[in-house]
Structure formats: structure tokens, C-alpha cells
Amino acid sequence: xxxxxxxxxxxxxxxxxxxxxxxxxxxxxxxxxxxxxxxxxxxxxxxxxxxxxxxxxxxxxxxxxxxxxxxxxxxxxxxxxxxxxxxxxxxxxxxxxxxxxxxxxxxxxxxxxxxxxxxxxxxxxxxxxxxxxxxxxxxxxxxxxxxxxxxxxx
Numbered sequence: 001x002x003x004x005x006x007x008x009x010x011x012x013x014x015x016x017x018x019x020x021x022x023x024x025x026x027x028x029x030x031x032x033x034x035x036x037x038x039x040x041x042x043x044x045x046x047x048x049x050x051x052x053x054x055x056x057x058x059x060x061x062x063x064x065x066x067x068x069x070x071x072x073x074x075x076x077x078x079x080x081x082x083x084x085x086x087x088x089x090x091x092x093x094x095x096x097x098x099x100x101x102x103x104x105x106x107x108x109x110x111x112x113x114x115x116x117x118x119x120x121x122x123x124x125x126x127x128x129x130x131x132x133x134x135x136x137x138x139x140x141x142x143x144x145x146x147x148x149x150x151x152x153x154x
Contacts, residue, residue, distance in 0.1 A: 064091035077125035
């Protein structure tokens with residue numbers, strides 16, 4: 001069991017729900033050596049390619065990285081939608097402004113961490129959801145920091 005201290009409050013890690021671990025199998029894709037413009041197309045490009053392992057590109061610490069599927073729309077304002085898969089790294093120390101997977105009173109949620117002047121808030125990125133101010137006596141665990149959002153486009 002892991003104990004963390006957030007804004008002077010002792011928190012204890014809980015063990016549910018279970019995340020999906022990242023596989024050891026390399027996932028190789030061809031990567032083009034040029035960048036793709038999101039504005040006007042480039043008239044010419046070098047077609048040199050190299051092989052890229054998605055694990056190396058997406059994951060900083062394999063042993064501490066897990067995938068969670070999003071439910072709800074409180075983070076739509078920054079492009080995190082219901083059904084997206086989030087890569088969450090438990091080895092990164094959460095800082096003010098990070099998007100985190102938090103456990104507040106045994107409830108999992110994804111929010112932006114606000115930590116200033118002894119006040120801790122979990123901020124939604126959707127104006128329909130008010131900030132959650134963590135009060136004394138409430139149990140808050142920052143389970144991990146969200147490092148990537150895997151958003152399906154089709």
C-alpha cells in the first residue's frame with residue numbers, strides 16, 4: 001500500500017479498478033521523415049522513412065504506465081472524450097496544472113490538478129462541471145499523471 005501526502009493531507013492508495021498493463025510486444029510502424037502541415041500543403045517532401053516503435057514513442061516508464069478508458073465528458077474542453085484511452089504514468093510526480101487520474105473518496109476521476117496556497121482542487125475542462133475543492137478529512141490519491149490521450153478519429 002502506497003501513502004502520499006497532498007497539501008498536508010495523508011492519502012492512502014486503493015487498488016480498484018484494475019488498469020490494463022502495457023504489453024512488452026513491440027509495435028512497429030513506418031514513420032515518414034518529414035512533418036505534416038496542418039495548413040497549406042508542402043509542394044515537395046523527402047520520402048525517407050524509418051521504423052518507429054510505438055512503445056518508445058508513447059511510454060516513458062513501461063512498468064509504471066497503464067491504460068484507462070474515459071467515461072464522461074468533464075474533460076472535453078482539452079480534447080479528452082468519452083471512450084478515449086489515456087496513458088497514465090504512476091512514476092511522474094504530479095504538479096500543479098497536470099492532468100491526473102485522481103481517487104477522491106474511493107471515486108476515480110480525471111481532472112486538472114490545482115494546488116496553490118494550501119488549496120487543492122480538481123478542475124474539469126468543461127464549464128458545466130464546477131471545480132472540486134478537496135476538504136480536510138477527504139481522502140485524495142493522485143494515482144498517476146496522464147501523459148497521452150489515444151483518441152480515435154473514425
